[in-house]
Amino acid sequence: MLCDLHTHTHHSFDGFPHATAHAMAKAAVDAGIGVLALTDHCEVNGQVQGLYAHFDQAASFAEATAARDAFADRLTLLRGIELGQPLEHPEEALAMREAHDYDFVILSLHNIPDVPDFYLLRTDRMSEQHYHKLYDRLLDEMIRSVSFPGVHTLAHVTYPVRYWAEAGKQFDLAPHYPRFMRLFEALCKQGVALEVNVSTLWKGYGFAMPDRELLQLYRSFGGELVTIGSDAHAPENVGNCISDGARLLRECGFDKIVAYKEGKQFFVPITE
Ligand SMILES: [Zn+2]
Ligand SMILES: [Zn+2]
Numbered sequence: 443m444l445c446d447l448h449t450h451t452h453h454s455f456d457g458f459p460h461a462t463a464h465a466m467a468k469a470a471v472d473a474g475i476g477v478l479a480l481t482d483h484c485e486v487n488g489q490v491q492g493l494y495a496h497f498d499q500a501a502s503f504a505e506a507t508a509a510r511d512a513f514a515d516r517l518t519l520l521r522g523i524e525l526g527q528p529l530e531h532p533e534e535a536l537a538m539r540e541a542h543d544y545d546f547v548i549l550s551l552h553n554i555p556d557v558p559d560f561y562l563l564r565t566d567r568m569s570e571q572h573y574h575k576l577y578d579r580l581l582d583e584m585i586r587s588v589s590f591p592g593v594h595t596l597a598h599v600t601y602p603v604r605y606w607a608e609a610g611k612q613f614d615l616a617p618h619y620p621r622f623m624r625l626f627e628a629l630c631k632q633g634v635a636l637e638v639n640v641s642t643l644w645k646g647y648g649f650a651m652p653d654r655e656l657l658q659l660y661r662s663f664g665g666e667l668v669t670i671g672s673d674a675h676a677p678e679n680v681g682n683c684i685s686d687g688a689r690l691l692r693e694c695g696f697d698k699i700v701a702y703k704e705g706k707q708f709f710v711p712i713t714e
Contacts, residue, residue, distance in 0.1 A: 443476035443477065443710050443711075443713065444473075444474055444475050444476060444477075444681065444684050444685060444688065444713075445475065445476065445477040445478075445479075445669075445670055445684070445699045445701060445710050446470060446473075446475045446477070446478050446479070446670070446671055446672050446674070446680055446681050446684050447477065447478075447479040447481070447520070447522075447546065447548075447595070447637075447669045447670060447671045447699070447701060448479065448481050448524070448548060448597065448637065448639060448669070448670075448671020448672065448673050449466055449470075449478065449479065449480055449481060449671065449672060449673070449674045449675075449680055450480075450481065450482055450483060450524075450673070450674065450675045451463050451466055451480055451482055451502065451505065451506075453482045453497065453498060453501060453502035453505070454482045454483040454497070454675065455483055455485070455488070455494040455495045455497065456483070456675060457482070457483075457675050457676075458675055458676040460676065460677065461674075461675060461676050461677060462505065462509075463480055463502075463505040463506045463508065463509035464505075464508070464509045464512060465677040466478070466480060466509070466674070466677050466680055467480075467509040467510075467512070467513045467517055467519055468513070468677070469674075469677035469678065469680040469681070470517055470519075470680050470681060471513060471516050471517055473680055473681030473684075474681065475517070475680065475681045475684065476517065476518060476710070477517075477518045477520065477699075477701055477710055478517055478518070478519050478520065478680070479519075479520040479521075479522045479545070479546045479548075479671070479701070480502075480506045480509070480519065480520070480521060480522060481522040481523055481524045481546065481548050481671075482497065482502045482522075482523055482524065483497065483523075483524050483526060484497055484499070484523040484524060484525050484526065484538050485497070485526040485527065485552070486525065486526060486527050486528050486530060486531050486534055486535040486538060487526070487527045487530040487531060487553070487555075488526065488527075489534070489538070490530075490531045490534050499523075499538065499541050499542065500541075500542075502523075503521055503541075503542040503544075506519065506521040506522075507521060518703065520545040520546040520701060520702070520703055521542070521543075521544055521545050521546070522544055522545055522546035522547060522548065523538070523539075523544055523547055523548070524548040524550050524597065525538065525539060525547055525548065525549055525550070525590075525593060526550050526551065526552050527550075527551060527552065527553060527555075527583075527587075528549070528587060528590045528593075529583065529586060529587050529590065530555055532590070535590070536591070539591070539592050539593075540592075543704070545702055545703045545704060546594055546595075546701065546702050546703070547592055547593045547594050548593070548594065548595055548596075548597045548637065548671075549587060549588070549590060549593035549594075549595065549596050549597065549634070550596070550597035550598065550601075551580055551583055551584050551587060551601070552601065554576065554579045554580050554583055555583070557576065557579075560576075560580075560601055560602045560604075560605050561605060563576075563605065565605050565606055565608065565609040565611075566609040566610075570611070570613070570614075573602065573606060573613070574617060574618075576602065577602050577618060578618065578621060580601075580602060581599075581618060581621040581622070581625060582621065584596065584599065584625055585621070585624055585625050585628050588625070588628040588629055588632050588634050589628070589632055593634060594634065594635060594669070594700075594702050595634060595635035595636065595637045595667075595669040595700075596625075596629060596634055596635070596636055596637060597637045597639060597671075598637065598639040598641075598651040598652075598673075599622075599625065599636070599637075599651065599652050599656070600615070600651045600652045600653065600656070601651060603615070603649075603651070604642055604647060604651065607642075607647050607649075615653075615655075615656070619659070622656060622659060623659070623663065626659065626660045626663040626665055627663060629660075629665065629667075630663060630664055630665055633667065634667070635667035635668055635669045635700050636652070636657075636660050636665060636667065636668050636669075637668070637669045637670065637671060638650050638651070638652070638657065638668060638669070638670045638671075638687050638690065638691060639651040639671055639673050640670065640671070640672055640673075640682070640683040640684060640686060640687040641671075641672060641673035641674075641682075643682075643683040643686055643687065644672065644679065644682035644683040650686075650687055650690060654690060654693070654694060657690065657691065657694040657696075658694050658695070661694055661695045661696065666696070667700045668691055668696050668699060668700065669699055669700060669701065670684060670687045670688065670691065670699055672684055688712050688713070691712055692712050696712060697711060697712055698710060698711050698712055699712060
């Protein structure tokens with residue numbers, strides 16, 4: 443059975459208008475996905491500081507609940523959020539985390555405190571040395587954030603590499619391995635999973651986030667908990683490259699995906 447545990451609906455600030463929860467669930471069934479998580483962006487700093495369009499948590503959750511019920515006989519649908527930068531405003535983050543009975547909570551870091559989202563940086567004008575420093579700060583923030591209560595998996599740990607690649611430049615991850623080791627140690631200690639985000643595969647970058655070498659490093663640290671997601675923001679992308687990601691995980695020594703529903707952990711064996 444295939445799982446797609448990272449997707450967005452139109453309730454996300456960057457979701458497509460036709461990405462209703464119902465359309466995403468239907469697309470998952472059509473793509474042969476057995477477990478789907480709807481994980482709309484909950485950018486804590488973005489909401490508190492008014493940087494992004496308002497995220498209507500109640501509407502997102504209600505729509506996910508209706509889709510879950512409509513497809514109950516064909517799909518396990520997890521109602522989730524992608525909680526971004528919780529440590530920038532921890533009290534508000536906790537309130538957002540607790541606002542609904544979310545099945546599945548993704549922890550993600552799209553920016554460092556006081557620095558815009560990597561997506562918005564002019565990487566084409568930056569030196570590699572400068573970018574390495576920013577990435578070090580992001581990894582330090584990830585290490586600190588892993589202990590935030592109630593998060594299940596850490597998304598796209600090599601997020602900045604995507605934007606470096608977009609500027610047409612090769613990024614050397616080797617200098618960051620000492621921090622990755624500390625990060626993977628923290629994940630194992632806290633029981634938080636590592637996500638393989640395959641959006642960079644279906645968008646043609648040629649690597650998953652993280653890549654094979656980092657997945658093997660996590661495995662060598664005793665890492666067992668992994669999740670997988672397409673990061674689709676539209677129904678036509680649900681399930682994209684999930685089987686490629688599953689194959690990659692198998693080759694790196696993982697045999698199951700972890701997921702959570704109604705407060706309970708469950709595992710789905712990785713099949714190709
Ligand atoms: Zn994200
Ligand atoms: Zn996302």
